[in-house]
Amino acid sequence: MNRTLTREQVLALAEHIENAELHAHDISKVTNDYPDMTFADAYDVQWEIRRRKEARGNKIVGLKMGLTSWAKMAQMGVETPIYGFLADYFSVPDGGVVDTSKLIHPKIEAEISFVTKAPLHGPGCHIGQVLAATDFVIPTVEVIDSRYENFKFDLISVVADNASSTRFITGGQMANVADLDLRTLGVVMEKNGEVVELGAGAAVLGHPASSVAMLANLLAERGEHIPAGSFIMTGGITAAVPVAPGDNITVRYQGLGSVSARFI
Amino acid sequence: MDQIMINALGDELYQAMLNREAISPLTERGFDISVDDAYHISLRLLERRLAAGEKIIGKKIGVTSKAVQNMLGVHQPDFGYLTDAMVFNSGEAVPISQRLMQPKAEGEIAFILKKDLIGPGVTNADVLAATECVMPCFEIVDSRIRDWKIKIQDTVADNASCGLFVLGDQAVSPRQVDLVTCGMVVEKNGHIISTGAGAAALGSPVNCVAWLANTLGHFGIALKAGEVILSGSLVPLEPVKAGDVMRVDIGGIGSASVRFT
Numbered sequence: 233m234n235r236t237l238t239r240e241q242v243l244a245l246a247e248h249i250e251n252a253e254l255h256a257h258d259i260s261k262v263t264n265d266y267p268d269m270t271f272a273d274a275y276d277v278q279w280e281i282r283r284r285k286e287a288r289g290n291k292i293v294g295l296k297m298g299l300t301s302w303a304k305m306a307q308m309g310v311e312t313p314i315y316g317f318l319a320d321y322f323s324v325p326d327g328g329v330v331d332t333s334k335l336i337h338p339k340i341e342a343e344i345s346f347v348t349k350a351p352l353h354g355p356g357c358h359i360g361q362v363l364a365a366t367d368f369v370i371p372t373v374e375v376i377d378s379r380y381e382n383f384k385f386d387l388i389s390v391v392a393d394n395a396s397s398t399r400f401i402t403g404g405q406m407a408n409v410a411d412l413d414l415r416t417l418g419v420v421m422e423k424n425g426e427v428v429e430l431g432a433g434a435a436v437l438g439h440p441a442s443s444v445a446m447l448a449n450l451l452a453e454r455g456e457h458i459p460a461g462s463f464i465m466t467g468g469i470t471a472a473v474p475v476a477p478g479d480n481i482t483v484r485y486q487g488l489g490s491v492s493a494r495f496i
Numbered sequence: 497m498d499q500i501m502i503n504a505l506g507d508e509l510y511q512a513m514l515n516r517e518a519i520s521p522l523t524e525r526g527f528d529i530s531v532d533d534a535y536h537i538s539l540r541l542l543e544r545r546l547a548a549g550e551k552i553i554g555k556k557i558g559v560t561s562k563a564v565q566n567m568l569g570v571h572q573p574d575f576g577y578l579t580d581a582m583v584f585n586s587g588e589a590v591p592i593s594q595r596l597m598q599p600k601a602e603g604e605i606a607f608i609l610k611k612d613l614i615g616p617g618v619t620n621a622d623v624l625a626a627t628e629c630v631m632p633c634f635e636i637v638d639s640r641i642r643d644w645k646i647k648i649q650d651t652v653a654d655n656a657s658c659g660l661f662v663l664g665d666q667a668v669s670p671r672q673v674d675l676v677t678c679g680m681v682v683e684k685n686g687h688i689i690s691t692g693a694g695a696a697a698l699g700s701p702v703n704c705v706a707w708l709a710n711t712l713g714h715f716g717i718a719l720k721a722g723e724v725i726l727s728g729s730l731v732p733l734e735p736v737k738a739g740d741v742m743r744v745d746i747g748g749i750g751s752a753s754v755r756f757t
Contacts, residue, residue: 302688416747418679418693427699430730432679432691432747469691486677486693486747 233272233453241266242273246280249393252379258336261380261389274391275454281394282317293463294318294345296374297443298395299387300436300467308387313437313467315447316395324375324401330495332477335377335398338495340475341468342419342483344433344440345372345402348462352444354452362444365460368406369414369440371485372465373493375399376472400465405489415439418486419469423479429470440466497533506540509640509654513541516597518642521650534652541655542577550579553724555712556635557704558656559648560697560728568648573698575708576656578724584662586752590636592738593757596659599638601736601754602729603682603744605675605694605701606633606663609723613705615713623705624670626721630701632664632744632752635726637733661726666750673748676700680730683743690731697728704728 237245245262252259262277263269282292299305300313324330332338349367377398378385390396414433421429437443443466448458458464475481475495482492505522512519522529522537546552559565559573584590592599610628638659641650651657676699680692697704704727709719719725736742736756743753 413747416679416681416745418677418747420677420693420695427695430691430693430696432681432693434679434681434688434745435691438688484677484695486674486679 234270235272236268237273242276245277250281258381261385263389269388274388277392278394285319291320292317293320296465297467300443314391314395316397322399332495338375338377339472341374341472342421342470343372343374343465345370346444346464351460352448352458354449357445357448359441362441363409366409370406371403371488371491373401373491401493403491420484422482431469435469436467443467502536503540506537509541510544512640521641521645523647523649529649534649537653538655550581553580554578556658556726557708557728570648574652574656576658582660586665589755589757591757596638599636600733601742602635603680603731604633604635605727606631607725611721613709613719615710618706618709620702623702627670629667631667632746632750634662634754636660662754664750664752679747681745682731692730696730701727
């Protein structure tokens with residue numbers, strides 16, 4: 233894989249970006265200073281941020297996919313989505329509170345998450361293997377928060393910034409994939425009691441399970457895989473909606489109940 | 497607006513439909529036209545269709561999404577009539593060159609009634625109790641007004657811009673599906689172009705049918721057993737042309753497809 237950064241540069245960028253997250257302040261996108269950065273460089277930075285968190289005692293509790301709509305990919309001129317990781321402190325209970333003072337400019341997206349019961353290895357991982365390896369699916373609201381000024385970034389920068397991951401809220405109703413049509417499964421997002429976004433599972437790469445297969449294939453490029461028991465958020469079904477202190481949100485899922493949270 | 501004027505405008509819209517020649521917006525002709533006037537014009541248009549042998553088989557509700565309401569500057573839906581000349585079955589070819597002018601496709605949920613609904617006072621419970629089944633549906637809207645330059649009065653007079661509709665080949669009881677969260681996926685020529693869910697139409701397609709029953713109740717008109725009620729689009733309108741193939745899938749309800757020639 234093509235790399236342009238030295239080890240020292242990767243470590244410095246990881247510290248710079250993670251500090252922006254930890255202290256909730258925005259930064260200019262990293263490609264301003266390193267215009268030749270590649271995807272491999274950007275994932276090196278992301279994996280270094282992950283290592284820093286684990287060294288500090290945080291657990292990695294899942295993975296997430298981003299940029300999973302064909303429209304967004306076409307807009308950014310790419311053909312594959314991106315991934316990031318989820319740390320233990322990202323998790324917020326259903327009906328819980330998200331403290332926006334610890335975030336920069338949060339937005340929410342409605343997603344479907346998978347929990348696996350068998351490992352998935354790429355390359356060549358396909359939707360059939362994903363469905364066979366799925367223990368259950370569960371509704372999730374993701375809170376994203378780019379560390380970059382005005383939420384403006386390019387693809388390389390957002391990969392280095394852990395795909396804008398920051399918080400997630402998981403619902404309490406799980407289901408077997410055999411009992412649902414994830415393609416037509418509808419979601420209705422309400423903010424302060426008003427419907428603000430709607431969609432169906434097909435908005436995620438045609439089917440949310442395709443997103444998991446792509447994750448396995450992306451991880452394989454680094455010799456990694458999806459272990460059994462992984463929690464994977466598959467990508468936004470709806471457009472991202474900004475949230476502010478005082479907002480409350482509920483997302484209703486066809487056949488999967490609802491997820492809600494308050495923002496202070 | 498007097499009846500002579502109403503008849504003249506209704507006749508003009510009828511001829512526009514027959515000749516497939518769009519006309520200038522009624523709202524840009526230098527006279528005032530109220531929404532009530534527009535409904536009277538739509539009734540004249542309907543009379544002409546019935547006189548030509550068409551039969552009423554249902555009604556449609558339009559302007560149900562916030563996006564379209566904002567575009568037209570109104571905060572309520574509108575309605576039009578469905579006749580037997582407008583219905584196509586899933587998979588059939590719709591000949592644009594013979595039937596339509598500037599068509600756009602909308603994915604919707606169709607209600608088939610088993611009991612009359614007579615407003616005012618119709619609740620969502622009444623709507624569900626009176627519904628035999630719901631079906632996946634494409635409404636092909638079409639404006640007789642040039643370039644779709646419509647204000648609310650133009651579309652109301654023009655039978656709520658209804659062109660024709662395509663019913664899917666599945667029907668389910670409203671007891672078996674959550675009409676608020678049921679998801680919709682629309683494909684055009686094999687590409688997924690939009691997704692949505694039931695709540696896109698006034699919060700629920702059931703709300704739309706209740707609104708129509710209550711609105712028509714003021715004029716002494718019932719929604720009748722056996723009628724098809726198109727409850728409003730759940731996704732953005734998509735322009736279509738000859739050669740296009742559209743497909744809609746609705747979670748828990750089924751699918752419909754249409755080819756344009």
